[in-house]
Amino acid sequence: MxxxxxxxxxxxxxxxxxxxxxxxxxxxxxxxxxxxxxxxxxxxxxxxxxxxxxxxxxxxxxxxxxxxxxxxxxxxxxxxxxxxxxxxxxxxxxxxxxxxxxxxxxxxxxxxxxxxxxxxQQYGASLFLLLAVMGGLWMGNRRRLVQALSNQVEHLRIERELREQAARAAERSRIAAEMHDVLAHRLSLIALHTGVLSTRASTLPAPVAERITLLRTASTEALADLRDVLGALHERGPTTGDAAPAPVLRDLHELVEQAREAGQRVELQVSGEAEQAPAAHRLALYRLVQEGLTNARKHSAGAPVRIRVDYGAPATVVEIINTAGETAEHTAPSGFGLVGLTERVHALGGHLHAGPHGAGSWRLAARIPRSAPPAQNGSRP
Known part of the structure; x- marks a missing residue:
């Protein structure tokens, strides 16, 4: 057609x-x-x-x-x-x-x-003519109303798709900005320590001194390249440019304590050490817990929230469950936080589930698989 x-x-x-x-x-x-x-x-x-x-x-x-x-x-x-x-x-x-x-x-x-x-009948035909005109007016108005409603629905659908795309793009930018902070910190440490070692190059064997100098140069150049490529992804204010820093490797316990101080009843269960998980996983967990607490505060005010986090292999797992409660007054319209979180988790090769759980409860859960650790020296086949 x-x-x-x-x-x-x-x-x-x-x-x-x-x-x-x-x-x-x-x-x-x-x-x-x-x-x-x-x-x-x-x-x-x-x-x-x-x-x-x-x-x-x-x-x-x-x-x-x-x-x-x-x-x-x-x-x-x-x-x-x-x-x-x-x-x-x-x-x-x-x-x-x-x-x-x-x-x-x-x-x-x-x-x-x-x-x-x-x-x-003297006026019979006049009545038929009048009914035909009135019927046409009604049908025309109905068609125009249906068309207007259809156009409005289509515009809302397109607007929602654009908002979802914007949310995904914003989440990708946020991931890149956060990873920029993490990698910049670690590359700075490498450059710092190699710089200290290079000052004692005279006491080291020549091949070792050359490798240290090469490592320091490579780390410094990598840090500069990283800042050039990803530094522009940080959000800046319209005039001052002093936007709040991204939550880089912050502790979940701090986030939970802030929620408790705000009046939420939160139960946190953590398995394993946070250092066992990659930095990207820990950033994703922080955002997931933050979104889960925010949604519970907006849509189930006063309801207890149970959070379970597992940093152990073979996957990093988080689960946030809140029971039914009252919707908070003056709640802002729902955004696209889950869209961005889904994009983040999928980018890490994981899966995210958000939906009803039991009688009136809501569950937000994600599982991010862990890549196999690199083989240690001496263990190669």
């Missing part, structure tokens, strides 16, 4: 209606002509019906033909005129529809009594 939607049941229904009223008009015209079908009176309904179902004709062709036919032959072609008036009103051409009604009613004042719209 070429981007256009296939005709729906409403279109087929309209074609069927026009075909039906055209056949009825042809039959009535043939009866009025004494059973003869090949006459001008029987040809007129066919032309009017064809104009009503041909989409590429100018919009005024069908109203002009049906108005002229009804002005001459009265109620024989009235159903076709009603369809044309319905279409005009649905397209907000009410003035044209009213003008067609006036022309038809005026012309039928001098029409023969056998086909005049003023017989046998």
């Amino acid at each position: 070429s981007g256009k939607q296939a005709p729906g049941w409403a279109v087929y229904g309209r074609y069927g209606l026009v075909l039906l009223v055209t056949a009825a008009a042809v039959q009535s015209s043939a009866v009025a002509e004494g059973g003869h079908y090949l006459t001008v009176r029987t040809l007129a309904p066919v032309l009017c019906g064809a104009a009503l179902v041909t989409p590429r004709l100018p919009w005024f062709v069908a109203p002009v033909l049906t108005t002229a036919a009804t002005a001459v032959w009265g109620w024989l072609t009235l159903p076709l005129l009603l369809v044309a008036l319905f279409d005009l009103a649905a397209r907000r051409r009410v003035a044209v529809a009213v003008g067609c009604c006036g022309i038809v009613l005026a012309a039928n004042l001098v029409a023969p009594d056998t086909v005049s719209l003023w017989r046998p």
